[in-house]
Amino acid sequence: MSEATNPETPLVNWVLNGQPVQSPAGMTIFEAAKALETTIPNFCYHPGLTIAGNCRICMVESNRSKKPVISCSERIAEGLEIQTESPMAIEARNAVMEFQLINHPLDCPVCDKAGECDLQDYSYDHGPDRSRFDEEKNIRHTKELGPTIDIWGNRCIVCTRCVRFCDEISGTGELCVVERGDRSVVDVFPTVPIDNPLAGNVVDICPVGALISNDFKFEARIWNMRKTDSVCAGCARGCNVEVQSLDGFVKRLVPRENMEVNKWWMCDEGRYDYRYLLADERVTACTKDGEPVEDHDAHETLAHWLQDPGGTLGILVDPYITCEEAFLVEQIASHANNALVGGWKPADGTAQSFPGQFTISGEKAPNRLGVEAVLGKLVFGSQGHALRTALEKGQVSTLIVFAGFPHPDPDDAWVQAIRKAKRRAVFALQAGAWTEGAGLVIPGASPFEKDGTYANEDGRLQRVRSFHAPGDVEWSHDLQRLQAVLRIAGLRPRSLSSSAVFRELADVKKPFHGLSHSTLPATGAPLPGFIPLPVGVEGGSV
C-alpha cells in the first residue's frame, strides 16, 4: 500500500490482460491490478492483515510459471505478463469455487451474510451451476465463541482472516483453527472466549456468514437496509462508519475504510453503542414546565427568551454538537447584549492502543476540536469556567443547555450551577439531571441523527449524517430547531440546509476557509492551519 503512495518508488513495466501497464515496484499482482481497476476475487486476502495465501481463489495465469500463481502474494516484476481471464485462470477459479461449495451448506436464505457474502457473489460469477458432489456434506460446530460472537462452522471457509485479526490487530489471539483437513473450523480455547475491545471486526471481515454477531443475528436482510455514511461519536477518534437501518431503526454499524482515521476497523464500544437510541430515558417530545407542548410552541417560547433574556444569556455547549450548530450558537450569542458561552465535556478515560495500530481515544468527545474551532480554543476551558462561576453567583438569567450525549453523567457542580439560572432550556437526548426542573425541554438529536461535521482528535473534519430517510424525519435535528427559533426571533431570515449553514461558517471562520460539504472527501479532510491541542493545555479543564 505504502509503495503506491510514495512517489519515489520506481515503476515496473508489466502486462495485464494483454495491456502494457506500469505500477510501482513492490506491489502484489492483486494490489497493482486493483489500482488499475481490474478486480481479482479474493477470500483470505485482506489489506490490513498478513498474507496467508490459503484460499487460492485469486489464482491467475503468469508467463513466469507453468502453474497458476496466487496474485495476493506474488509480486509484479519487469516483463511479467498476467492473465486474469484466460482459460487457465478461469479454470483455476472455477475449481476453487467448486471446492469451496462442496461442503458449504448454502443456507443463504437464513444466513445473515447473504447479500454481502463473497462466496455468494463469486458463486454467481464463477461457481458451477450444478453440483458434481454426491456425497454427504461435513458437519462442523455451531457455537458461541464469546459474548457477542457465534460461529456457524459449516459456513467457515477457513480463510483465517479472523484468526489473523486477533493475532495481528487486537493482539489478543483468542481464535484458532482446530482440527485438520475438511474438519477444520475456527474455535476458541476452553474458558478463553473471544472478548476483546475490537472483537466485532472479525464478523465484518469474515468473507462468509461463519462469524455472526449476536447483536445483528436475524435482525435484517442486508439488501433491505438503508445505509448512511457517518462517523462514530463514541470517542474523539471518529471512526468512519456506515449506519445501517431498517424502518427507522439502526440495526448495526460497520466500519468504513479510512486510512487516516480507523483503517478498516472500529471498536465494540462504538459499534454497539447505538442502543441508547432506544433507551427509555430518550426525550421524545417538547415540554414546557413539565407539560407536553407542540414543537412550534416550544420554539416560540425559546425565541421570546432570546429576544428578552432578562439579563445575561448563558449557553452551555457539549462536544456532541456539530460545527454548524456551534456556528448558530455563536450567532445567538452575538445578538445578545450580554452572553456567556461555555462548554462541558465528559471526563476523559484512558486511551487503548492495539498492535494493529488502532487506538481508541481516551477522550469521549467526538467534536471538541470542531466546537473549539468555531467558538474559540477556550470554550471547554476558561470560558466554561467563567460560565459556571456566573451561574453559581446567580448572574445568569436565561440558560440554554445542549445535552446531546448518550450517557449523561453530569458532575454535581454543574448540576447545582445550572439550577441557579432563572430559566433554562435544554436540548436533551435523554431525561436526567440536566433536564430536571428545566422550564423548556426540547428533544435533542443523537449523533446518528445529526447532519453536519465533526472534527476528530487529529483535527480531521468529517461528515456526520442522519440515518433517517429524508421525508420521514421524526427527529428534527437541533440545527433545524435552532434555525426555527432564530427565525421566529427575527435573527435569521430563513432556515437553510446544513450545507448552506456550513458555507456561512466557512466564510467567516478561518479554520474552515475553502471547505464545503460537497467538496469534503468521503474520508474527511484536515482543518487547514488548525493545530489540535489537548484540552487543558489552554484554559485547563472545567
Add this chain to the structure above:
Amino acid sequence: MSFRKIFTPHLGDPNCHTLEFYEKTGGYEGARKALRDWEPDALIDEVKASSLRGRGGAGFPTGVKWGFVPKQTDKLKYLAVNADESEPGTFKDRVLMERMPHQLIEGIIISCWAVGIHSAYIYIRGEYVHAYQRLVAACAEAYDKGILGSKVLGHDFHLDITVHRGAGAYICGEETGMLTSLEGERGQPKLKPPFPAIEGLFGCPTVVNNVETISNLPYIMEIGAEGYKKIGPESSPGPKLYCVSGHVEKPGTYELPMGVNLLELINDHCGGVWKGRKLKAVIPGGSSAHVLSADECDVAMDIESLAAAGSMLGSAGVIVMDDQTCMVNALLNVMKFYHHESCGQCTPCREGTGWLEKIVHRIAYGHGKLEDLDRIDTVCDRMVGKTICVLADAAAFPAWSFTQKFRDEFIHCIEHGGSPEVKRRHPDRIGGGLHV
C-alpha cells in the same frame, strides 16, 4: 568398487547405538577431520561435489541447499533435522535413530560446521518413543564426552542439539510445517518464498535436512566426494536405505547402492513376493509416489530413473502388492490417509482430499458410478500444483495412477457392487456411505 554398507553393518550388535561402540568402529573421525582440515566454505563445495541429494523425498542437492544460507547475517542460523518420518511405507530414519544415533549426531556436527550453525533441532515423530529415548541418551553421552557443547571435540566451535517430539501429524514432516510446529504454532506449511534457508525457524536462516541425508556426511568425510560419487548413478549417488513392506517374504530396511533394480530388490533381497504369488503393483517411494504396475517394475531405484518411469524415489518406501490385492481398497486406504492428514488451509487440498476419499469409498462400498472415474481425474487435476505445499499433489498422484493403471478393477467394482475385499472383510458395511 564393491559396495560397503555404512548404515547397517553393525546392526547385529546389541550395543551398536552406544558411543563406545561407535567410536570403536571409527565413529566421529569424520567430524574430527571436518573441524581440523576443512574450511566451512570448502566443505560446502565438497558436499556439492559429492552430489549427495536429500533423502527426505524431494531429492534436492544438499550442498546447493547449504549454499543458499546467507554468509553474512546478524541472525542466528539453525539446522532442523527432519525426523518426522510419516510417509506411509517409510521406516528408515527410525532404524538410523534407534541403532545409529551417533552417526546422525556426527553428521549434524559436520553440517553445522560447514554452514556456521550453533544450534540444531531434531524434530522427531511423536510415535517414535524408542528412537527418541536413544537420541536423547546419545546426545547426553556426546555432551558428557565433549563431543557436543561449548567445545565440540576440543575445537573452538560450540554446538547444541535439542530433540523435539512432534505430536503426530504427517504435515509436520513438510519442512515449513515442521518449522511452524517447532515454533510452537499450529503445524502447517507456509507460503514459499521465503525459503527456510533465508527465513526459516524463528525467522532465521535454517537448513532442513532428513535424518538419512545427514547420516551420509561422516562417510563423505571418510572417502571424499570423488569416492562417494562412484557409488550408484552419478547424478544421485550414495548408499541408500530402502524400506520394503507389503507382500514380500522378508520385509524390512535394506541398505543397497542407489539405483538398485526394483525387481532385484524384491526378488533377491526380500525373498520375492510372498506365498509364491505374483507381483501386481509396487509403490516405489512412499504412498505419495505414482504406483507402478508389475510390468513397469524393471526399473533402477534412483531419482532420475524413477522419474523417467513416471514415479519417484521419494522416501524409498517400497510397498509391494501381490496379485490378490484389491486396488480399489488399497487406494481407499491411501486416500483415507491424505484426507486425515491434510492440514486444511488450502481450499483444493482441504476439500479435494475429502472428496477423493468419499468417491473411492463409494466405489469400494458398492455405490460407484462410471462417471466417478472421470470425476476423480478432474478433482486431481484441480488439486495438483495449486496449493501451498505438495501434499495435495501427493494425494492426487496415487488417485490418478491407481485409477488409470488399474481402471478395469475400478470398473469391475462399480459394476459388481463394490470391492471384493470389502465384501469379504466387511459384508455388513457394503452399501454404507462415508460420514465425516
